[in-house]
Amino acid sequence: RCLGTSTKDTVVRATLFPGDGIGPEIASSVKQVFKAAEVPIEWEEHSIGTSVDPQTNSFVTFDSMESVRKNGIGLKGPMTTPIGKGFRSLNLTLRKSLGLYANVRPCLSIPGYKTPYDNVDLVTIRENTEGEYSGLEHQVVKGVVESLKIITRHASLRVADYAFQYARSNGRKRVSAIHKANIMKKTDGLFLQCCREVAEKHPDIVYEEVIIDNCCMMLVKNPSLFDVLVMPNLYGDIISDLCAGLIGGLGLTPSCNIGDNGLALAEAVHGTAPDIAGKNKANPTALLLSSVMMLRHLGMVEKADRIQKAILKTIEEGKYLTGDLGGKASTTEYTMAVCEHL
């Protein structure tokens, strides 16, 4: 460990991938806010390589992966996967090598940003390694193709376990397993069975099962019916985006990936916004809220609460909003306002 400014033992090292496009600007906003809030984090910054690293077969370097693995915690801005053949996409590389098995997305209504839905406060937890995204497809005969969905006990138990743990450590009361076991009796049936087994170990947390089509309907009629939702890959993909839509889109929703040995990589799920990159116009909210998730994962609850409140207050006040939220402020001005509200 190099000699940083802090000598306290409590300083945590975290890997930071600023990413491309607006990534560096919003990452710098996170750094500023963390500094102002005196968060004891020391960043280890990694950028994406300019050529394919043979050890990862991707533009993500082996050193970067090692850094996340060693630190066990990281934050990632948006990245574009260069187009071409013969190497793996950035996100796939990260997910495979770090064993990122769960994607967690809290959706919280932001006062001051009006959508047709208010009082949304739920968390979607998506199994991220198997299911419909197995990539196993083949043509049986011309004009007939099959795609395999795989559900395993191992992966289902692991994500269910995380969902209940998450509910517990975040003071949540209820976990809903989302499924289509009336049609996919064996695959989704196994997923449900695993959820039930885990639920039994947590009698103080309410457990329920909701069929996915009914879940879609209930979410748009009354999202406050839900608390924590856990589901297989495809359903998680769809429901997490639907929920993001309820609160105003991907620009406001944070996300965090959970991997082997309690590793966590928080990320903004929006894109690199090349049209406004480098213009000091980007909204750093999603990445900031992702960094808040990272802090919660580390147990730095007090810092997390403080930063989250400052963000919400800044948006509610509405004086320094970025263009996407209908304001005129620059990334820097918005960041300053958040720092002042700390």
Added chain:
Amino acid sequence: TYMPRPGDGAPRAVTLIPGDGIGPLVTDAVVQVMKAMHAPIYFEEFEVSGKMDKIPDVVMDSIRKNKVCLKGGLATPVGGGVSSLNVQLRKELDLFASLVHCFNLPGLPTRHDNVDIVVIRENTEGEYSGLEHEVIPGVVESLKVITKFCSERIAKYAFEYAYLNNRKLITAVHKANIMKLADGLFLESCREIAKKYPGIEYNEIIVDNCCMQLVARPEQFDVMVTPNLYGNLVANTAAGIAGGTGVMPGGNVGAEHAVFEQGASAGNVGNEKLVKEKRANPIALLLSSSMLLRHLQFPAFADRLEQAVMGVIKEGVHRTKDLGGTSTTQEVVDAVIAKLG
């Protein structure tokens, strides 16, 4: 003025399956209204329950003969070995297209305005293939099957529907970035058909983004065409934003037969309380019945029924609990009958 052809008054037989739970309640609503308006149809009624392991032959024979059926929900057990009778019926009669019309009803405010979406869903293959097996303990697989044949015929049906109903835009919903072969084949088929309908605009959307767009700006959608599972989710989402499954009509149609049921959550049988208090919402099935009448080429009757139902909704006096009211099913039925022109 409706100038009937000689003989148009001769009634047509329609198979009726009241089903489980709230099914008998809402199908009875339809029977009452049809009777009150002297619609030229009569029902051949059969008791079927989701607990049976197959639909009895007499029922299938009746539908095959009559070509048209009206049904309430059949309860589907979750897990276990029994398959859904709702799905069985669609497969056996090859009702390859499921159609749900999700639209704002004047007088029923929701979070969104200007919703008028028709979801046309492939109904016979995809994730509903029923092909599942355990590879080794703790590892199970499920097969999603997509064929060019089924993809093309659903795409063709969607474009034909759009053409006949003067709709302007068709959106294909997919996840071809992940399921490159399966959803890829679905898209390829849609594109091919789209070329034959230059007057109808065609675009594509990835299913997760689609659901996000639906809750943000539903007015951008017109007709959607989808593989099986996505259609189920998209239709329920669209139904939810436009007022709920209790008011959205729909049906299933194949080359030979058509089965009309509540549009979204068609397998829905409600809960015990709803059944006991007789407070299920009959609006969805009444509007589906109007679609049935139009399908039988009785447009005048279809219009009368639809206008009466819309009138009751607009007035807002007689509404069931899911629409924020306190009425019973019968109170809504009586109100509709009173409004029949």
